[in-house]
Each structure stands twice: as C-alpha cells, then as structure tokens.
Amino acid sequence: MFHVLVADSISSVGLAPILESEDITVVQKKVDEVEDLTVFDAILVRSATKVTEDLIKQMPNLKIIGRAGVGVDNIDVEAATRHGVVVINAPNGNTVSTAEHTFAMMMALLRHIPQANASVKSGEWKRSQYLGTELYNKQLGIIGLGRIGSEIAKRAKAFGMNVLVFDPFLTKERAKKIGVNSCTLDELLQEADIITVHTPLTKETKGLLGRDNLAKTKQGVYLLNCARGGIIDEEALVEYLENGHVKGVALDVFEVEPPKNNKLLTYDQVIVTPHLGASTKEAQLSVASQVAEEVLKFLNGKPVSSSINLPTLTKEVYEKIQPFYKMAKKIGKLASQCMKEPVSDIEIVYEGSVSELETSFITKSFLSGFLSERIASTVNEVNAGIIAGERGINYSEKIATNRSGYENCISILVDGESSSFRVKATYIPHYGERIIEINGYDIDFYPTGELLYIQHIDKPGVIGRVGNKLGEHQINIATMQVGRKEAGGEAIMMLSLDKPLEQALIDDLLTMDDIVFVRNIHL
C-alpha cells in the first residue's frame, strides 16, 4: 500500500486516479496537521507548501514529490536529489491560464479597471480620471520566452503590439517561428513601453529588474510580474514608483506570500491579485491529472515524463533502456561485492546498440547498484551521481571505438585502492542478461541469486574438490561456469547456489590448495 499526502488544495477530480486506486491511501491535509509524516511515499503540493530539506528528512519513506504546477522554487530540489527523491511537476497544464491572466492584468493596468470598478461601486463617476492607454502599436518587452512567454507573444501580436523578447536561451529559429524580435536585455529595457517577466526565479533572475535595470527603462514604463516574486526587486520598485518613473505595476506574485506590510500595496497605480495565474478550473484539472498520472506511473515502477531531477524518458525509450538499466544495477552490485575496498575511479564503456540509448541513466543505475552495497542511506538513480562524488568516486562513461562482436556490450572497469575489477555484460533479447567476462576471463552466466565467485589455478581436480566441499555442507550447486586465459594458469569459477556460504566454509575453501580468492555474491 502506498501513502500519498496531498498537502495543498489540488483538484479532486484531477486526482481521481489516485483517490480511487485500491493500492493507494490518500491523506488531504496541510503538513503541520499530519501526525505521522513517516508513512508517506509521495507528497503533492502547489506553491503554498515549502518542501524543505527538514521536511524531506521527516519523511524517510518519501520517494516522489509532485508539484501540481510549474514553479518548483518552493521545493528544495537539491535536497530531494541528495535524498534520492524524484521531483516532478506539471509543466504545461497552467500555461494558457497564466498567459491569459497576465493579459487580463495588462489590460486592467492600462485601462485602470480595478480602480474604476472600486470608484463606481463607491458612488463616484469620474470618467476623466481613468483615461487609459491602448495596447495597439506599443512595444511589449517579454523577459523569458518559454511556454507562458510564447503564449503572451501570440496574444500580443493579435492586439497589434510589437513584441521584443529577451531570453538568453532562445534560438534564432524559435524566435522566428514565434514571430518575435529577439534582443539584448538593455535594448528591451530601453525600448519597451510595457515589460512583463516570465522566467523562473533563479540566482540569475532574482532582482533582474532591480535599481540598475529599472534606471534603463523608459520614463512611464508599465511593469508586470505574473511569474515569481523577487524577479522585480520590490524595494527598488517602490523607489521607481515614488519618483514617478514607473507609471503602473501589475503583480500576481510577491517576494513573501501572502504579502505582509508590503508598501507596494499602498499605491493606487499598483494592481494586484493573490497568485491567481494558474487558478482556473481548466488549469487546476489539468495540473492535478498530470501529477496524478505521473505519480501512479512512478509508484507502479514505470517511467515518469516530467521529472526535474531524472532524465526524462518516453515510454518507447524506457522500454528499450529497461533491460540495460536492470542489468547495470546488477553489475554494480556484483562489482561492489567482488571488490570490498575503497574505490576511486569507475569507467563505463558502452558498445553497439546500447550506446545509442540514454546511457547517463544506465550509468546512474550501475552506480546506484554499486553504492547500495556500501552505504546505509537510500541510493537510487536520482542521487547516485551526487553520492559517488561525495565519496570521492570519479566516474566516466564513453562509447567504445572498437567492436567486440556482441550486438551490445557494457564494460566496466573499477579501480580500487589495491586492485581493479573488470566486468563485461551483454543483453540478449528473449535470452537475458549475460556476464561475458570478468577480469579478462571469458565466462558466460546469468547474474542472479546466490553466486560463489572463486579464483583458482587451472589444475585437474580443483573443481571436483570445491564440489565435494560444498556437497559435504549440503550446498547444492545449480549451475557452474569456468573461465581461463590459458591452460594451467589462473582461472575463475562462478557457481550459482541454492543458499549462501557461511564465512567458516569460505575460510575453509581458502585453505585448499590452488584456491586464490572466494567471495559470496548476492544479486
């Protein structure tokens, strides 16, 4: 049974697949109203709940954080990643609603609609006081031409506005396709009559419209922020409202929400809404269904498509990658158990058809298998890279330049303090995973269950003596593979057993002539 905490107000209709699932228990409560946070596998939020590292630590079972919306600045994604928790969002569901809200704010701002509405309702009739400004023929500056920015651009063009865009990640082709003029930030600031911001809140965008940049804007400029509080610096904005440089401002978002003692709320030329961009029936239904669908997929072990901290895989790609992903995890466990010592470098080489897949995901799967044998905390594809780094393990992946003859092959070289371990594996459709080489010895076995790895001298009788010893202790050998480089040299055995060996028996085997190394492996 999975436990899901819905901590913010999210459409129940959209969440129906989760609410109706017999395998999922859903609790709809604010975090501070929940008695026992430890049971939850998933938490679903909007922008109100802050998913801090402290909260993540209080939820040791947490596997996935679902954001029913776009912005994840209320989630400590770095901490989630470190703790191996997947973060997903619903990136498209509220785009149109937010673009429409921004447009509504722009029109309301230039036509003084909120002020005029309040005035008429209070018994006044001041037509001349509310002389407005047309959008037609004005220069609209859009900072951030992502999903919402592009929808604004389309609507602005329909209104006969000229659209200027600043987005450092915007390609010329995309700007051309959307029909906007891409320019520098300074050009936009100098030329725009109205500026609207649609970036995420990041280190780069925090205070993007601060004192210096506001000074570059036109006298009488209008500003809008329906993205994130803080992109326009609120303190600087107060100064520019006071000195009359900024003519009007529309804000849906604030540095602190709900705003407390915020001077901006005292200006008549500032119009505000309480973070309503995504608040439409349509958007809420859409983001809730997207998140519900993703969480269900995740909890059923299927790939998610809107993860913030995992590579995004389509169903088709996932199906292709899955056998390699599973195999890589097992090889990681095998390598880690064969090499019980500190490791400094891991190199993974992909060959053949597997090299055309999302190999970074397979590498993380290897690392998570490898590290899970060594550390107590949760390690999975989300945090394996970070944990490897924290433990001083350098890992790299490359594509093989030479072909070994297999249709696909993953070769791994692990360098430890006193030894190295080399393993090669291939996946054969309808046959399965095969380990085809260990430390330079050709071999062929299915990596599963209880295995016994022995290095020995290739002499007559050694294999028989091992078999007899195991027989004496009632240990049944299911399969046995041997590999050698040359007759009479060093060789290896890989036995698959019905149960693992006691340490005393391993010690006993090690006292036998011609046995060099013995290790129990559990996959």
Ligand SMILES: NC(=O)C1=CN([C@@H]2O[C@H](COP(=O)(O)OP(=O)(O)OC[C@H]3O[C@@H](n4cnc5c(N)ncnc54)[C@H](O)[C@@H]3O)[C@@H](O)[C@H]2O)C=CC1
């Ligand atoms: N008011 C509300 O209720 C809502 C607010 N939002 C917010 O709106 C913002 C935009 O959302 P989307 O369009 O969906 O995101 P998006 O990710 O599609 O677009 C963001 C754009 O900003 C650009 N960008 C990043 N750094 C930049 C920089 N330093 N300067 C200029 N451009 C930069 C990116 O290249 C990208 O094109 C986000 O902050 C999101 O949280 C989203 C939905 C509802």
Ligand SMILES: O=C(O)C(=O)COP(=O)(O)O
């Ligand atoms: O999706 C976003 O980024 C939003 O800002 C919407 O926030 P909300 O879900 O309405 O609290």
